[in-house]
Amino acid sequence: MKCILPWINFGTSTYGRPRVCGYSDHDAQWEVLFTDRGYPYPPPPAEQTPEHILKSDFAQDWKSWLNKLENSNINSQWNGVYFREIRKSFLRDEWPENCKRCKHVESLGGTSKRMDENHMWYEKYKHLIDLTNDDGSLPYQPQHLxxxxxxxxxxxxxxxxxxxxxxxxxxxxxxxxxxxxxxxxxxxxxxxxxxxxxxxxxxxxxxxxxxxxxxxxxxxxxxxxxxxxxxxxxxxxxxxxxxxxxxxxxxxxxxxxxxxxxxxxxxxxxxxxxxxxxxxxxxxxxxxxxxxxxxxxxxxxxxxxxxxxxxxxxxxxxxxxxxxxxxxxxxxxxxxxxxxxxxxxxxxxxxxxxxxxxxxxxxxxxxxxxxxxxxxxxxxxxxxxxxxxxxxxxxxxxxxxxxxxxxxxxxxxxxxx
Ligand code: SF4
The missing domain is CATH 3.20.20 (TIM Barrel)
Known part of the structure; x- marks a missing residue:
């Protein structure tokens, strides 16, 4: 069970927050990413955040994600922790938290966005999945925006x-x-x-x-x-x-x-x-x-x-x-x-x-x-x-x-x- 979008598509919310697609629950995804690492979510304001969190790559990713695309760019976000972890979940055949809307639709026997998108793009792009690095990053830029x-x-x-x-x-x-x-x-x-x-x-x-x-x-x-x-x-x-x-x-x-x-x-x-x-x-x-x-x-x-x-x-x-x-x-x-x-x-x-x-x-x-x-x-x-x-x-x-x-x-x- 996979969705092809994390391998080809870069999306933004209305306010410029990066996400995999328009059905993403990026807040739920970040919550899991934080709590899995033992960090509170939502994190405290920067001035109260413990030093070890602030210095981790994870915090840097979070900060640049929060900055939207005004101060960040597609290239760095595409291989940030948010995208990487979603790809890794799909590679383990697990639903990422980000995608619970599609999961819900499919559990009720509906046709989800995942199914629609895979129908259009999976065959064309499935070879890209094999290019995924162990950390979930990809050696190329998204073809879809x-x-x-x-x-x-x-x-x-x-x-x-x-x-x-x-x-x-x-x-x-x-x-x-x-x-x-x-x-x-x-x-x-x-x-x-x-x-x-x-x-x-x-x-x-x-x-x-x-x-x-x-x-x-x-x-x-x-x-x-x-x-x-x-x-x-x-x-x-x-x-x-x-x-x-x-x-x-x-x-x-x-x-x-x-x-x-x-x-x-x-x-x-x-x-x-x-x-x-x-x-x-x-x-x-x-x-x-x-x-x-x-x-x-x-x-x-x-x-x-x-x-x-x-x-x-x-x-x-x-x-x-x-x-x-x-x-x-x-x-x-x-x-x-x-x-x-x-x-x-x-x-x-x-x-x-x-x-x-x-x-x-x-x-x-x-x-x-x-x-x-x-x-x-x-x-x-x-x-x-x-x-x-x-x-x-x-x-x-x-x-x-x-x-x-x-x-x-x-x-x-x-x-x-
Ligand atoms: S599974 Fe659904 S929510 Fe997740 S990336 Fe694919 S289309 Fe979007």
Whole structure:
């Protein structure tokens, strides 16, 4: 049991923290790394950290990891302790803590990101695994780069937060009430600072993976793409995006392939409430035509609201865009009040019944059992039903919208005493 990503992919979190991929739990991985060595986690501030820890290579790795990519670089992080230990775990056929999300999906019979990525890349790159040194380091640089282009975004979706969308900062009352982390200037490493983009070795990297925020709303990203598109390397480069699909996709005609995944949670009025900023008709017009090097899919995320509207959303999109695949790729765990587990049992039964009765395509039928199992795995409604309704009321007030009209088919109030 292995995942090919630690051998080929270098990722960053929204704030520039290195990680293996977008599903990484890097905090859990560091906790194990610290506690296995008998060090406390999180470690005390530098001035209180014992000398022997401060002087170890391990502490140096931790410090440069904390410094993000503003003051560190891909070359040194790629063979830092975080990446090395993950590779060593996979070589022992053990799940690293970093990868518990994939482990969970597979334990419920789902198709994990690991399985998807291995399907695409394992055969091509498996020979690299044999090049691993005993300490987990590799004698080459990553071929794939997976970058979160900061939090800058023109949407503020209701399962999101200021940690992923700058536009969420407009809703101060919600941020305070729901205890979201206040994010200030955390985009600087990628939005304004030129070092990250300018230091990328575009002659080596063959695949880029961008996700925001909204990458196409990031000026530095757009400048970089234009430069790369005009370079002699463009014809060998594949770029993958998850995008909200609301902006123009320009300067990309020279790339070998552009894989574009368009986030979707609901259609029409439900979709507009969910993905605040979305204008459904404009969005449909924007995604009508793509250059021939584009491979476009819809990417649906499972939450309580999106699961309720799944059949509807799927039906509308398959009808209007028969050439765009519909992919099921993720599920909300935080905030928990948006999890699919936070639904009344009666609605869960209704959803299951509708999904069973609908003629989904084969691909969808294969992956849907995971989302249904996950929905029934836990009853969240008793503890979080009221929180969801309060949250929707607060969203209405802050954004001057009306969830009762947008989600009228759910009739949620009926289920709260
Ligand atoms: S197992 Fe999953 S979380 Fe771990 S690196 Fe692979 S895809 Fe990412």
């Amino acid at each position: 997976d970058v979160r282009t900061g939090t800058i975004c023109n949407f503020k979706c209701i399962h999101c937060s200021p940690a992923s969308s700058s536009r969420w900062n407009e809703d101060e009352s919600l941020i305070i009430k729901y205890g979201y982390e206040v994010v200030e200037n955390n985009d600087q490493w990628i939005v304004q600072d030129s070092k990250f983009w300018d230091n990328l070795d575009i002659s080596q990297i063959k695949r880029y993976n961008f996700l925001g925020g909204e990458s196409f709303y990031n000026k530095r990203h757009n400048e970089f793409i234009k430069r790369l598109n005009e370079s002699p390397y463009a014809k060998d480069v594949e770029i993958a995006y998850v995008s909200n699909g609301s902006l123009k996709f320009e300067n990309m005609e020279n790339f070998k392939k552009v894989r574009l995944r368009l986030s979707v949670d609901g259609a029409e009025k439900a979709g507009e409430y969910f993905r605040f900023g979305l204008k459904w008709n404009d969005w449909c017009n924007n995604i009508k035509k793509f250059p021939s090097n584009f491979d476009v899919s819809f990417q649906w995320t499972c939450s309580n609201i999106s699961m309720f509207y799944l059949v509807d959303t799927y039906d509308i999109l398959r009808e209007e865009f028969p050439n765009i695949r519909f992919l099921f790729n993720n599920h909300v765990t935080e905030p928990y009040h948006m999890s699919v587990q936070n639904l009344p049992n009666e609605l869960k039964d209704k959803i299951k019944h509708e999904i069973d009765a609908y003629m989904f395509e084969k691909e969808a039928r294969e992956v849907l059992p995971f989302y249904i199992n996950h929905m029934f795995e836990k009853d969240g409604w008793n503890s979080h039903g009221k929180i969801l309704l309060n949250y929707l009321n607060d969203l209405d007030q802050a954004r001057n919208i009306d969830w009762r009209a947008s989600f009228s088919e759910m009739n949620l109030e009926k289920y709260v005493e």
